[in-house]
Amino acid sequence: LAKTTQPISMDSYEGQEVNITCSHNNIATNDYITWYQQFPSQGPRFIIQGYKTKVTNEVASLFIPADRKSSTLSLPRVSLSDTAVYYCLVDAGGTSYGKLTFGQGTILTVHP
Amino acid sequence: GAVVSQHPSWVICKSGTSVKIECRSLDFQATTMFWYRQFPKQSLMLMATSNEGSKATYEQGVEKDKFLINHASLTLSTLTVTSAHPEDSSFYICSARDPASLGALHFGNGTRLTVT
Numbered sequence: 001l002a003k004t005t006q007p008i009s010m011d012s013y014e015g016q017e018v019n020i021t022c023s024h025n026n027i028a029t030n031d032y033i034t035w036y037q038q039f040p041s042q043g044p045r046f047i048i049q050g051y052k053t054k055v056t057n058e059v060a061s062l063f064i065p066a067d068r069k070s071s072t073l074s075l076p077r078v079s080l081s082d083t084a085v086y087y088c089l090v091d092a093g094g095t096s097y098g099k100l101t102f103g104q105g106t107i108l109t110v111h112p
Numbered sequence: 113g114a115v116v117s118q119h120p121s122w123v124i125c126k127s128g129t130s131v132k133i134e135c136r137s138l139d140f141q142a143t144t145m146f147w148y149r150q151f152p153k154q155s156l157m158l159m160a161t162s163n164e165g166s167k168a169t170y171e172q173g174v175e176k177d178k179f180l181i182n183h184a185s186l187t188l189s190t191l192t193v194t195s196a197h198p199e200d201s202s203f204y205i206c207s208a209r210d211p212a213s214l215g216a217l218h219f220g221n222g223t224r225l226t227v228t
Contacts, residue, residue: 034216043118043205043219044156087155092215099146099169100207100217102156 004088009107018075020106022088025069030092033064033071038085038105047086048073075108083110115139118206118220125196125227133191133223135206141186142208146217147179150203162189196227 005023012018024033032051036044048055050062050071061074075082087105115138125131135145143164148156160181161169168181178200180192189208193200207219 032214036217036219041203041222041224043116043207043222044217046213046216046218049214049216099158099161101158102148104155 004103006106011109013111018078020073023070024090027068027090031090034089035073036087078110116218116220122224130194135189137187137208145189145208147191148205198227201227
């Protein structure tokens, strides 16, 4: 499984755009990149998934450069409720039903 | 979207007793489910992979006789913490891959276990 590296923590203010970058230098050809959000005492929640270039949904965008060795989760105009831990994971997803192990994640704190 | 339901959301038990936690995939079939454990301010630690109709696969260091996993159907996996002790107090989370969304994991809301 490809290892991931993320910043341990980030701070932002309400209304700002937040970009969290994840490094995954050993990503395999079949691997997808998936981001999850976790609030205290809750299970992680799926945010977005991508393979290459850019993916956008109603809550976030995911930017993946051509070499796929990193990815950036972009949260537009964050609010206090976006304060959470964000995890980046890479794995083969639907092509392989292998286990998924989590890294340390990024603690995002949004200030008023 | 895919929903994974976990029950109970919290449980308090006495030392030496056993506790069962259920994990259900509500709108999809899951041949594989995963059980995680999370201590305060730490990341999720994979405990075991639950396989429908066969034995679970445990991660190194996880006692299979203490954490009994049963995956009797395509929508239900259970984790039983046997002879619980205070050090087993933790947040237990199950998950399953959704075949409809490139195998992305969907998680239950977790079970807070407190052993007194």
